[in-house]
Amino acid sequence: MSKYGEKNIRAYGNNFTTMTPGPVAKFLRTNLIFQAIRFIIINIKMLVVVSKSH
């Protein structure tokens, strides 16, 4: 299992107290099917905010 983000954590350094994505979160970020769904959802959310702002 990839430790993509965790390997950059430095004990008691600047980034010691944050969260890092796991392999599933990383995979989903560029997974075409998942992102196509998110594309629709994000657009709807943005349009709602845009409509509330005009």
Next chain:
Amino acid sequence: MARLVVLGGGVSGHTAATFAAEWLGSAHEVVVVTPNAKWNWIPSNIWVGVGQMTKEEVTFDLAPVYAKAGIKYHQAKALGIHPEGNETSDKPYVVIESTEAGKAGQIENIEYDYLINATGPKLNFAATPGLGDANGLGEFTVSVCTADHAVHANEELHKCIEKMKKGERQKFLIGTGHGMCTCQGAAFEYIFNIEHELNKAGVRDMADIKWISNESFLGDFGVGGLHMKAMGFAVSSKIFAESLFAERDVDWIIGAHVNKVEKGKVHYELLDGSMGEEEFDFSMLIPPFAGVGLKAINKAGEDITATIFAPNGFMKVDANYAAGAYENWKASDWPSTYQNPTYGNMFACGIAFAPPHPISKPMSSPNGTPINPTPPRTGMPSGIMGKAVAHSVCDRILIGPDAPLHEASMAHMGAACVASAGKGLFTGTAAAMTIYPVVPDFEKYPGTGRDTEYTFGEIGLAGHWIKHILHHLFIWKAKLKPGWTLIPE
């Protein structure tokens, strides 16, 4: 026939001028004064700065667009406003100086019935020694604030990439070049686009990348941060920002006022009063913004600049400038009509209006140095307020001088923001965010100051697609192509 003069042709000014021309028709005149020959979709300068777009892809000539819209266009910079006219005429006017090739330096007076000041900012490189001077960017750092700056930044970036390919380690320092900067978002995008490009070039392991900014916490972005709903929690943008920095192995220095830049080195002061230095091989530091230096003169020839403009050079509008300490701030301090309180036929929108105070909590070092982000007034809010102001002016021209003004307070509007973290049709990512309202209202939304039903954020490929689509959509709109009025700001 009434004449509306719009100073500035950026997001706010262009929106105001084009909608005013559409609504007023040929019975009235719209005049735009802007020193630039080209319109620039500034959010995509990030991609020019890493070689993923050309200058031509993010700019276009203004003259043919304004000719199509029936807008009279002066390629010139405004020098002063005479809101009462002069000794020979009561008609208000602006003094402009041409920047057009062949006419550069020629002075002209343009009378107006209504004036919209949407000049945008002066990039105040001179505020930090070594960052630049009154003429612009210096030789030690780069910038992505203009398309030309971004082209230069890309050239310098690729010199570093070539050095890394030859085995020479490089240090990158990206962020803000002064304690009172805004636009942290642009620097945020640039640092992660650089990281993305270094990965693509196969030299990421040869680079040390560091962030430096005036934010008191990562993810402040000049709006005091935001809480987003995620995984059932209301999560601070600090957590999301730190997570991305950790994931991409980017270190950070925050609460920093860069007070001097030398070749390969910045000097800075931190919020705790300590001083530090950071070396770099490549650095992009956003300059602080200031007003463009417009003067205001009354009928008697007296300088009334201090009456019309705030000390930072931005135009006063219907904001509460006497709010005082942070504890007294309210959402209602923020302007809604953008009308100048002294002259009712003058408005200011976009970056050109003087905000009542920052959005982020003001902070200073024990040495008295203010170190906090100034409020952003760009992007979607800038377009919305430009359109609202144009609507107000058109109503006053078409209905009458007492027509009610339209409102677009940043305390009542949200914003959709997409921050690129790397370009690529299948490999790109961007943080897609909405924030509602832009200015937190702690009375209406106790705790976070915002409605977490409408404030969210996530990073992924979908965000990148949206940013890329918005690039083409807004350039389409700005070129006034078919259906442009249907595209929201």
